[in-house]
Amino acid sequence: MGRAPNTPYAASRYSAGGDGPVQQTAFIGQAATRRRLLGGALMAGGALAVPGLVRGQVLGTPSLVPMRLSPDQLVDMKCCLRPLRAAGPNLGTESVGGKLVVHNYGHGGSGWSLSWGSAEVAVGKALASLPRSVAVVGCGIIGLTSAVVAQRYGLDVTIYARDQIARTRSFRASGSYTPGSRIALVEPAGPQFPDLWEQMARHSWRMFRTMLGLPGEPVRFGDSYAVSDAPIERRTWPADPAITESFATAGLPRQNSEFAHLDSRIADIVPQAVPLPPGENPFGMPYATRSSQMHFNFPAYAAILLDEFFGRGGKFVNRVFHRPGELADLPEDVVIHATGYAARDFWGDRTVIPVRGQTGWLVPQPGVNYSLRYRNVSALSKGDGIVIMNNNPDLGDMLGVGDSMELPNRAPIEEAMATLAAIFARSAGAAA
Numbered sequence: 274m275g276r277a278p279n280t281p282y283a284a285s286r287y288s289a290g291g292d293g294p295v296q297q298t299a300f301i302g303q304a305a306t307r308r309r310l311l312g313g314a315l316m317a318g319g320a321l322a323v324p325g326l327v328r329g330q331v332l333g334t335p336s337l338v339p340m341r342l343s344p345d346q347l348v349d350m351k352c353c354l355r356p357l358r359a360a361g362p363n364l365g366t367e368s369v370g371g372k373l374v375v376h377n378y379g380h381g382g383s384g385w386s387l388s389w390g391s392a393e394v395a396v397g398k399a400l401a402s403l404p405r406s407v408a409v410v411g412c413g414i415i416g417l418t419s420a421v422v423a424q425r426y427g428l429d430v431t432i433y434a435r436d437q438i439a440r441t442r443s444f445r446a447s448g449s450y451t452p453g454s455r456i457a458l459v460e461p462a463g464p465q466f467p468d469l470w471e472q473m474a475r476h477s478w479r480m481f482r483t484m485l486g487l488p489g490e491p492v493r494f495g496d497s498y499a500v501s502d503a504p505i506e507r508r509t510w511p512a513d514p515a516i517t518e519s520f521a522t523a524g525l526p527r528q529n530s531e532f533a534h535l536d537s538r539i540a541d542i543v544p545q546a547v548p549l550p551p552g553e554n555p556f557g558m559p560y561a562t563r564s565s566q567m568h569f570n571f572p573a574y575a576a577i578l579l580d581e582f583f584g585r586g587g588k589f590v591n592r593v594f595h596r597p598g599e600l601a602d603l604p605e606d607v608v609i610h611a612t613g614y615a616a617r618d619f620w621g622d623r624t625v626i627p628v629r630g631q632t633g634w635l636v637p638q639p640g641v642n643y644s645l646r647y648r649n650v651s652a653l654s655k656g657d658g659i660v661i662m663n664n665n666p667d668l669g670d671m672l673g674v675g676d677s678m679e680l681p682n683r684a685p686i687e688e689a690m691a692t693l694a695a696i697f698a699r700s701a702g703a704a705a
């Protein structure tokens with residue numbers, strides 16, 4: 274809505290005080306006056322638009338509320354296995370006990386991000402046999418999205434699963450649009466895979482954009498900052514000739530260059546990181562970049578999918594399968610199989626490789642809508658909490674490969690929080 278030129282309005286900024294951000298308000302007569310005041314403030318080194326942390330703990334351009342990163346804010350630790358398949362997700366079909374089984378599992382670190390595109394492919398294969406109904410085995414993000422897509426095509430759907438989404442590995446992810454994360458290995462995936470991946474990534478992106486701005490913000494964008502003491506460059510992973518083993522000989526990837534890195538194929542739709550000049554760097558660090566990143570708020574997102582699923586007459590049956598042959602008992606003739614990492618044991622697919630990862634979860638901080646990365650550690654603020662990660666930049670995609678231990682380890686999370694807290698302290702010091 275337009276504002277009348279001379280109407281008083283509020284120029285506001287945040288000041289962290291007490292339990293949360295407090296809005297400070299200055300009423301200014303008209304836009305020209307405001308511009309003059311801002312200019313004056315800038316020249317005088319005042320607080321309104323000065324880069325860096327402003328007294329009263331307001332970060333500069335744009336004004337950022339500092340994150341609270343003390344250990345008392347840590348309310349959860351989650352550990353999870355990315356279901357990496359060297360050849361990329363299994364979207365093949367087979368016949369079991371007279372049923373057409375369409376696989377939809379093995380999405381590595383990209384399951385949320387590729388869910389809509391992957392479901393479109395799987396449901397398309399299910400529709401080829403003209404069923405009226407379909408069974409979906411699994412209710413993680415892949416199974417639930419497949420179920421909803423099948424319903425939108427007019428099918429009756431029953432989900433059979435050991436757990437509903439909130440209790441699945443999907444809820445132990447971090448929750449950003451990362452469609453190229455540990456999704457496949459170059460050689461085993463073959464030359465056709467990048468096209469399929471791009472199709473799934475673009476379709477999913479389009480679908481997520483229809484969920485922006487909904488109540489509860491199931492999908493939203495946030496600024497993503499990376500800061501550094503040295504110029505920030507995109508890391509590449511040339512093959513190390515000293516490493517002679519590979520997936521082909523060892524059954525596991527042995528170095529980063531074996532992983533497919535496909536993100537550049539969608540660089541035209543996904544915001545890219547740009548270097549920040551000193552005047553726009555809100556942190557007291559010599560180098561910074563900023564991009565916009567899409568995030569998923571898991572509870573809000575799951576609620577929307579479950580509402581649609583049950584609203585369209587979907588049924589959920591709590592059931593554990595022990596062998597593929599048990600699918601023959603189901604009343605449906607077509608089954609979409611979406612058990613994620615569990616397919617390794619349930620379906621006997623030993624090509625599913627565990628890639629362990631863990632996150633620490635802080636109390637949500639609603640005034641904070643950005644993420645910060647420094648070296649190996651990051652903090653990502655979403656509606657459902659602040660996600661802390663501590664990765665090893667020298668290991669890259671190899672971190673956690675082959676590790677199926679799902680118990681969290683608190684020490685690296687606390688270390689990450691301390692490292693990032695020091696950056697906020699340094700920023701405050703630089704601005705004082």
Ligand SMILES: Cc1cc2nc3c(=O)[nH]c(=O)nc-3n(C[C@H](O)[C@H](O)[C@H](O)COP(=O)(O)OP(=O)(O)OC[C@H]3O[C@@H](n4cnc5c(N)ncnc54)[C@H](O)[C@@H]3O)c2cc1C
Nearest residue numbers: 384385386411412413415435436443447448449594613630
């Ligand atoms: C630390 C970490 C961070 C991540 N961050 C992201 C991210 O930011 N963005 C992103 O896109 N991806 C991310 N991922 C990857 C993502 O979490 C996975 O790709 C995704 O969760 C896989 O979903 P799924 O539905 O295939 O499997 P799951 O979530 O594991 O669901 C499997 C379903 O099958 C059921 N099931 C299993 N076995 C049986 C059985 N025998 N009988 C009956 N039911 C069974 C389960 O109960 C469950 O309902 C991350 C992963 C990790 C580890």
